[in-house]
Structure formats: C-alpha cells, structure tokens
Amino acid sequence: MSPATEWRFGTGKRSVSVKVQPRLTVTSNEAAIQAALQGFGVTRLMSYQIARHVESGRLTRVLADCEPPALPVHVLHRQDRHASAKVRGFVDLLVERLRADIARM
Numbered sequence: 299m300s301p302a303t304e305w306r307f308g309t310g311k312r313s314v315s316v317k318v319q320p321r322l323t324v325t326s327n328e329a330a331i332q333a334a335l336q337g338f339g340v341t342r343l344m345s346y347q348i349a350r351h352v353e354s355g356r357l358t359r360v361l362a363d364c365e366p367p368a369l370p371v372h373v374l375h376r377q378d379r380h381a382s383a384k385v386r387g388f389v390d391l392l393v394e395r396l397r398a399d400i401a402r403m
Contacts, residue, residue, distance in 0.1 A: 303317060303318060303319070304317050304318070305318055305342065307361065307364035307365075308364055308366075309366055309367065314364075321338065321339055322338050322339070327343055327344075327347055330343060331343065331347065331348060331351065331357075334348075334357055335351065335356055335357065340360065371396055373389055373392055373393065375389050
C-alpha cells in the first residue's frame with residue numbers, strides 16, 4: 299500500500315478531502331490491521347477485511363457516516379461446455395458469501 303497523503307470522505311457535493319501525515323506506512327492490508335489492533339492509530343480498509351475484529355470489539359469503526367456507498371460486485375465467467383468445474387464451484391461459493399453479506403455493518 300502506498301502512503302496516501304489525502305483521505306476523501308463523503309460523495310458528490312458533500313465530499314471532503316483531508317491531508318494526513320501517516321505515522322506508519324505498511325505494505326499490506328494485514329499489516330495495517332495488525333497496527334490498528336496494537337493501537338498505532340486509524341486505518342482505512344474494506345469492511346470485509348476487518349469484520350471479525352469489529353464484531354469481536356477489538357476494532358471500532360470511526361467516521362462511519364463519511365463512508366462512501368457500497369459498490370456492486372460483478373462476477374464474470376465462462377458458462378459453456380468449456381467452463382471449469384473448479385471455476386463454477388468458486389463462483390458459487392463467492393455468490394453465497396457475498397449474498398450472506400457477513401461484512402455489512
């Protein structure tokens with residue numbers, strides 16, 4: 299992850315940009331999660347990446363009112379006689395998990 303020096307909140311006319319100076323720069327989402335869990339500060343991640351930590355109370359969402367609207371997810375795959383059974387199984391699992399929407403908070 300590259301250090302973002304500007305965070306955007308809201309959408310459209312209600313959009314606000316805030317310049318930030320990171321205290322810590324990491325190269326993976328997991329490192330950002332671990333830093334937040336250890337109290338290093340605030341981070342921005344996708345809800346599904348931190349859902350279990352929020353659910354357990356280890357992390358707390360802040361500025362929830364400033365989150366952008368959820369984006370739709372599209373899964374495109376080949377569905378003819380050349381389609382792989384493994385791909386079909388993965389797509390079925392993906393659809394099931396996305397419809398369950400366990401990360402919605």
